[in-house]
Amino acid sequence: MANIEWRAGDRVHVLNCTMGGTFVVEGEATIVRPVDGVDCQYLVDFNDGYGPVERFVDPDAQGDPAGFVARLNGSTA
Secondary structure (H helix, E strand, O other), rough: OOOOOOOOEEEEEEEOOOOOOOOOEEEEEEEEOOOOOOOOEEEEEOOOOOOOOOEOOHHHHHHHHHHHHHHHHOOOO
């Protein structure tokens, strides 16, 4: 995993895992702030009116989030 730290205002792609264990691209969000003491964990805002939520932001997923999710889910396509 790349060693990247984002700052408030940066836009990132956020992944999430369903209850069935399938990874999905949750969407693009704005970094609000890092979570103290936890690597790659941030408060992010999806601009959906619900306010910031805590999410893991995977640096390796930023260039091609859909392709990264496909690889996580075992697809070679």
